[in-house]
Amino acid sequence: MELSKLIQEMMNEPSPIRQIMKMASRQNIINMGLNPDEVISYGGGWVGHHPPEQLRQEYGNICNDIEKFHDAGKYSPTLGFEECREAIAKMEKELFGVKLGIENIIIGQSSTQLTHDLLVALANPDDKILLFDPTYANYPGQIKMTLRNAKIVRQRVLDTEGWEYKSEEEMAEDFKEIYEKEKPKIVLFPSPDNPSSQVFGDTFVKTIADMCHDGKSFMIVDYAYKTQCFISPPKYFSWNPSDYPFMIALHSNSKWGRGLGRRLGWVDASEEIIEAMERVQQCTILCPDTMHQFAFASYINKSLADGSLKKYLEEVRNAYKKAADATIEAIDEFLGLPRLIPQGGLYTLMKVNEDADEFVKRVLKNTGVLFIPGKGFGDSLKEAVRISYGPHVENIGVIKEGFKRVADYLKK
Ligand SMILES: Cc1ncc(COP(=O)(O)O)c(C=O)c1O
Incomplete structure (x- = not known):
């Protein structure tokens, strides 16, 4: 074989x-x-x-009703149901002040699948991708799988002598130098981070965003742990795709609501990127899960309204x-x-x-x-x-x- x-x-x-x-x-x-x-x-x-207990009840409502369960077995639109994208937009606005229209949102199976699809949508196999060192361990394999020989460029963010993250200013200077030299097509990082649980600061992330904007590269922020931030949230948690058209925010249901095995992910970005992602997603998963979207949208709408979220x-x-x-x-x-x-x-x-x-x-x-x-x-x-x-x-x-x-x- x-x-x-x-x-x-x-x-x-x-x-x-x-x-x-x-x-x-x-x-x-x-x-x-x-x-x-x-x-x-x-x-x-x-x-x-x-x-959340109310989320469990939403699944119960679907499962206990013959017609609702039947309906939850239909295909979803590739972008996700409008009701669910509206609920996500409302949630991002209320929790973080991000202004999104449904045209800025695509729902997928998970952030793992969406990362794969973003790499396909945004880069070519001869491009360079900038990752931090250390960073989430799945990224290099995902890059290799989608972009074959794309070069991974690493920026050291940890001072291994003092065992602390470098200062924001030092990271920003390092970034400028590496960016000028390598011209990466994508800069991809989580914040809060896996494996370090550090939250990158505004000065550093603004430098990345500005350089990416001027150099027409994409900055993907992986927000798998966005709601589990212990310090006061940085300003970029609230940035809008209309202000930063080269920025992509990657989200997942896995961590905040213990949805690891019941997961949905979504991306918010400019309309142009969402349209590109729709085309990729048609070929990868066709559409996201319907049952999870129904339960999630209903839970988000109710729990935002009564303050329980x-x-x-x-x-x-x-x-x-x-x-x-x-x-x-x-x-x-x-x-x-x-x-x-x-x-x-x-x-x-x-x-x-x-x-x-x-x-x-x-x-x-x-x-x-x-x-x-x-x-x-x-x-x-x-x-x-x-x-x-x-x-x-x-x-x-x-x-x-x-x-x-x-x-x-x-x-x-
Ligand atoms: C930074 C980061 N991104 C993405 C994922 C995977 O997310 P998902 O469950 O949505 O595929 C993880 C899981 O550990 C993670 O730590």
Whole structure:
């Protein structure tokens, strides 16, 4: 059997995150002589809080009514239903002050699929794509899959000596230099970030937006964690596509409402980009899921009207902030290793001062505690691990226990 050259190459470069998650599978844990029920994992890049109860009821309303359930089985328009795009526009306006018309919105299956489609819509295989180092580990594979040999240019944003993000001014200067030299077609980054949980500041992002505007490049901001921002939100969270026609905002239902397995994503951007995305999406997914759009639109309209959406989001944000604080306290108390203070999202990065692949394997085998080795996020994290508190948000007590176990082992 001869598979495509592309996939053969990609299978030879498996994701380091998937590899370590496989190593921590139940059977492998048993093979290591450990009890899988005692494993404490800081590996999961997902959220552990409950979805809004009213959203669950919206699904119930559809499922309990023969005609509504029948209707939810029809195809959606490729752009998504107008009612759902209107609800999203209303939500972005009320939560962040973004002004959108439905012509600025396309709904997709997830932000993973929409990223794929954006790369197809915006770049050619001989273009360059600028990513930060570190950044979300799935981007390089997605770029390779859509754009084959497009060159990935990396900008270091982490000072690995001082173990903190560079100042905004320094990042802006670095960006200008790299942009002038490489002329990337797309600049793509999450904020709040995965894996660092840092929120990029206005000075830096304005520099990126202005340079992209003048040089006719696209800036894609991945807002997977937008509602889980612990610091006061930067101004660009409120920018409109009419002000920045080269900016694309990428959104997902996965993280804020615990919709990981029930997901929808959407993009807001200029009408021209949305029209291009419609054409791509016709060929990738044809249309987004109808049932999720029905439940989501109805929930958003009601929960905006009665104020419960804002309340829910505030509670969720506070819960993750508490989990973040508990994580940092435990690292400081038990390990005393350099770490980043999360500004939003689900993670921190801890410097382990040795090859992190080896460190993670050793710690897992000896303690049953799982970290994610940093390499998959960029070279700056070869000696660091990503620690996720996301899955433990409703059980914060467990966070401390894992670090205590690791400290006891490292002392030996
Ligand atoms: C930065 C970032 N973007 C996108 C995704 C995936 O989003 P979705 O579930 O909408 O595909 C994740 C998931 O961890 C993420 O961390």
